[in-house]
Every structure is written in C-alpha cells, then in structure tokens.
C-alpha cells in the first residue's frame with residue numbers, strides 16, 4: 001500500500017491516492033441487482049471469408065498466392081478462403097467481466113460479433129461452432145432479448161440531451177404494456193447506475209456542437225443499450241478514443257454492471273493496468289487462435305511457466321501484446337514472431353480443458369429477493385415479437401423526437417434560412433416588378449425567373465439532405481440493428497416531420513420573391529406557385545435521401561446527386577425547348593422532374609397575361625393539375641425507392657452459425 005502524502009496549498013489540503021476509487025464510482029448504484037443471470041459458452045467457433053486470389057497469366061507463382069502445380073480441389077478451395085477465427089472456445093459467466101485482447105487483426109471484433117450474432121453477412125462468409133446460453137443451444141429470439149451490443153462508434157443525435165436520448169430509447173424499446181412512468185423510472189436508474197446525473201440535461205453534442213465529454217458519451221451509448229435491462233452486454237473497444245482517466249471511468253461503470261449480476265464481454269485495446277485489473281477473465285487472441293483463456297490475474301504466471309516472463313513493473317496488457325504480435329518489419333522477425341505465436345497457441349490448445357456448456361451462475365437468491373422487493377414493478381416480460389411496441393407508438397415517439405431535433409438543428413436551420421432570404425431578395429431585386437411590365441422581352445424573361453426558381457429550390461432541397469442525413473442514417477442503422485423500430489415507422493415519421501419545415505422555407509421564399517417580381521396577382525396563382533415549388537423541394541430532398549441511402553456514404557452521394565439534378569435541368573425545357581430535342585433523346589424530358597415543375601409554373605403564370613399565349617407555345621401540353629400530379633407521382637416513387645433501399649439494401653443482415 002502506498003502512503004498518501006498531503007500537501008497544503010493556499011490553505012487547502014491536497015492529496016493524491018493512486019488506489020482511491022474515482023469519485024464517479026461512488027455515484028454508481030449498487031442496489032440494482034440483476035436477477036436474470038446468463039452464462040454464455042462457445043465451442044469451436046470458426047469464421048472464414050473468401051479472398052480474391054490473383055492469378056498471374058504468365059506464371060501462376062509469380063505475384064500469385066497459388067502454387068504452380070495444380071492443387072487438389074479442396075486444398076485450392078482452402079487457399080481461396082481466409083480463416084479469421086480458428087476453433088475458438090470459451091465462456092463468460094454471470095456476474096463477471098471478460099476481456100478479449102490481442103493485437104490489431106487478431107480477430108477480437110470478429111469473435112465478439114460472432115458471439116453477439118452480429119457478423120455482417122458478406123458473400124461466401126461461413127461461420128461454424130456452437131454457442132450455449134445457460135446450457136442450451138442459442139435461440140436467437142431468446143438471445144436477442146437478453147443481450148445488447150455497444151458499438152465502438154457513439155453515433156447519437158447531437159441535439160438531444162442525455163436524459164432525452166435515454167428516454168427515447170426506453171419509449172421505443174420497452175413494451176407498450178409497461179406504464180410510461182416505469183419506463184421513465186428505468187431511465188433514472190440507468191442515469192444513476194452509469195453516473196450520468198450531473199450531465200443528464202446537457203446536449204450530447206458532436207464535433208461541431210459542444211456537448212458532453214467522450215467518456216460520458218460512451219456511458220450514454222452504453223445506457224442506450226441498458227434500457228432493456230440486458231443480462232448480457234457486448235462492447236467493442238469501449239475505451240477507444242478516451243483519455244486514460246475517462247477510460248477508467250467507463251470501465252468502472254461496466255465493472256459495477258457486472259457486479260450487479262450481468263455478464264460483460266468486451267474487446268479492449270491496450271488497457272492501462274488499473275483497467276486490466278477490473279477484468280475477471282481474459283481471452284487472448286492472436287492470428288485467430290486462443291493464446292490464453294482464464295482468470296486475468298493468472299495470465300502473467302501462465303506465460304512465466306512457458307518461460308515468457310514479463311519485466312517487473314510492466315503493464316501486463318503491454319506484455320501480452322508484445323508477446324503475441326507478429327512483427328512484420330523484416331522477414332526474419334516475422335518468421336520468429338509467427339513461430340512464437342504458433343508455439344504459444346499449440347501449448348494452450350494442448351492443455352485447455354473442455355468447457356462445460358451448463359450454466360454455472362448459481363442464481364443469487366438473496367439478491368433476487370432484494371430486487372423483487374425494490375423493483376417488482378420494473379420487471380416486464382419482453383414481447384415475443386422483434387419489436388417491443390406497436391407501429392403507431394413507434395411513429396408517435398419518432399415524430400416527437402424528429403420534431404424536437406428539427407427545431408434544435410440551429411446551424412442547419414440558420415444556413416437554410418439565410419440561403420432562402422438571400423436568394424429570394426436577390427432574385428426579387430434582379431427582376432424587380434418584371435411581371436408588372438407588358439413588353440414581350442420582359443414577359444419572356446419571366447420564364448427565365450421561373451426556371452431559376454426551380455433550380456434554386458432543387459439545389460436547396462438537395463443540400464438540406466446531403467449534409468444532415470448521413471449522421472442520421474448512421475444513427476438509424478445502429479438503432480435498427482438493435483430492433484428499436486420498424487423501417488416504415490421511421491421513414492414515415494421522417495417524411496411527416498420534414499414536410500412542415502420544407503413548407504415553411506418555401507412559403508417564406510415565395511412571399512418574398514413572388515411579390516417583388518410581380519407574378520400574377522391572384523391568391524389562387526400564389527398558392528399554386530407555393531405548392532409547385534414545395535413539391536419541387538420535397539422531390540429533390542427525396543432524391544437526395546434515396547441516393548444517400550443507396551451509396552452509403554456522404555462523399556459518393558455528394559458526387560452523384562448533382563449529376564441527377566444537372567441532367568434534370570438540361571432536359572427541363574428551358575435551355576433546350578422540349579420540341580427541339582432529336583428523336584433519339586426526346587424522351588429524356590419526360591424523366592426530368594424539373595420539366596414538370598417548370599411547365600406547371602408556366603401554366604400557372606402566363607394564361608390571361610400579356611403575350612401569355614405566345615410564351616405558352618414553348619411549354620408542354622399538360623395542364624397545371626397534370627404537371628402537378630406527375631411531380632407528385634415522381635416524389636412518391638423517389639420516397640418509395642429510398643424506403644426500399646433502407647429496408648432491404650441497408651438493413652441489418654447478420655450471419656448465423658451453420659448449426660443455427
């Protein structure tokens with residue numbers, strides 16, 4: 001034990017005790033005992049993926065991974081696959097915390113994903129082996145209700161407070177049969193359990209908006225998964241990106257969750273020694289094989305017995321990584337370190353005793369009784385279905401959340417408001433009172449104004465999506481992977497809450513530009529004008545959403561979407577009048593939404609106006625209603641495409657073990 005020295009500065013006693021528990025830890029609840037205890041056992045897990053093998057046309061060996069001589073089909077097949085996990089067995093018992101450690105590429109995340117049933121399906125990927133839950137082969141329906149997965153990325157909405165984030169998670173993930181007050185009570189319990197009391201009213205924030213610290217953010221991410229009161233918690237590198245103090249904070253919170261009866265399995269990269277000491281069990285991986293599995297505190301002794309001794313005063317985690325990493329800096333070092341890893345792996349495999357699949361976690365009857373007493377109202381049977389609450393409830397909660405976010409997105413709202421005011425006044429000044437003049441050239445230039453308005457609304461709609469939607473999409477992807485809600489309820493709630501915002505900006509734009517330019521002065525013409533530019537904006541937003549979902553990343557989407565808009569502009573009927581297009585390409589205008597928007601605006605403005613009939617000769621033969629209906633149909637098609645892409649192309653799809 002180190003003695004604690006006291007220094008006095010300005011009358012204040014200052015101490016530093018390296019063994020002292022963090023203040024934060026004292027906030028943690030010790031009363032929330034967990035009754036549903038889960039033992040997880042896995043046997044002989046393997047995971048392999050196909051790899052591309054380059055064949056050299058001249059010589060099969062040159063630059064190739066395939067040897068000269070023709071191989072037997074099964075061996076050639078084996079060479080075409082990469083085995084990421086090679087027969088991994090292990091266990092995680094209730095009330096304990098297991099660390100999965102190893103160098104980069106050792107297979108930690110792959111193992112965690114396989115245990116959690118979250119390996120993304122990829123073409124040709126195969127997984128085999130068995131996973132047992134309290135002695136029974138894993139049943140996904142049961143497993144899903146007992147387990148939660150905390151991803152490495154803490155993607156959350158920046159504009160929600162900590163308490164709101166957890167509350168929405170509870171309202172969406174807990175069954176409709178549970179009273180709202182109970183859900184809110186559970187949120188308060190999680191806030192207490194994770195030591196988030198001091199920041200519960202603070203915005204989560206992002207790299208742009210100031211918010212909570214990295215450690216608090218991670219704890220909120222964990223809390224979001226804790227709302228269903230899972231017995232089993234998987235975490236992928238929960239300390240990545242945190243300074244060592246915050247990392248310790250997070251891991252202390254997890255330790256408490258384990259002490260309360262949960263089973264915690266976490267991958268971790270280079271933990272400081274005080275964090276390492278928090279783990280009960282350790283699984284060391286290298287090159288997809290187990291190097292050690294057992295009590296974390298015995299690992300150093302185990303390696304000493306193999307004649308690999310840790311230097312004194314050395315962080316055990318650093319020692320394991322040094323010992324088990326393959327060093328690629330030279331061929332000689334690589335061969336040497338590979339041989340060492342192989343030796344250690346063989347030694348472990350030779351002495352490893354088979355693990356019993358049966359549950360060992362003896363139910364803590366005393367703790368269970370305490371919980372029954374304190375918490376009986378909080379114990380709710382989760383629904384058998386994939387989603388915990390009905391469609392309308394999901395829709396209502398998602399609409400409330402989206403409306404709240406819509407009002408709080410200050411930077412995006414400010415930028416859009418600025419853009420609307422700037423362009424409407426600019427257009428208004430350039431063509432001030434043009435509509436009130438009667439000469440042919442001035443009336444013809446009105447067509448140009450209408451076309452420019454369509455361009456402006458199209459790009460405005462697109463930019464509103466390109467910069468904001470990618471973050472939303474990643475949050476939604478993560479929430480859907482946790483079966484928080486249906487794709488349809490999310491998509492409809494998004495549509496319902498986006499519309500009023502778009503309508504507001506379009507109405508403001510119209511009020512300024514319409515009267516400054518002097519378009520047809522009737523109320524009906526004005527409202528039709530608003531409707532047409534509103535549909536144009538929503539349509540562009542829908543296009544941008546569909547492309548963003550399809551491409552999956554913001555950069556590609558930002559490159560592709562303007563191409564669609566520019567093509568729509570080209571065939572929009574202003575630069576090239578629709579009748580002027582050659583036969584082979586004349587159909588293209590029918591695909592351009594700008595064509596219908598521009599023509600609808602023309603048919604709204606020119607009839608009954610000086611030179612109106614002459615100008616209308618350059619517009620299409622559809623009526624205003626027909627043009628509007630086509631615009632509306634294209635809008636629905638784009639929204640539907642976006643929905644289908646989100647549901648099927650970007651939906652969470654996970655690989656199952658061959659035996660499951």
Ligand SMILES: Nc1ncnc2c1ncn2[C@@H]1O[C@H](COP(=O)(O)OP(=O)(O)OP(=O)(O)O)[C@@H](O)[C@H]1O
Pocket residue numbers: 049082084102103104105106107108109110111122269
């Ligand atoms: N779908 C896949 N296709 C091809 N290779 C893959 C796939 N998934 C994982 N790998 C490879 O398998 C190995 C193990 O990956 P994994 O992400 O599990 O390692 P890790 O130990 O978590 O590494 P890190 O600490 O760097 O995240 C890596 O070499 C990785 O490139």
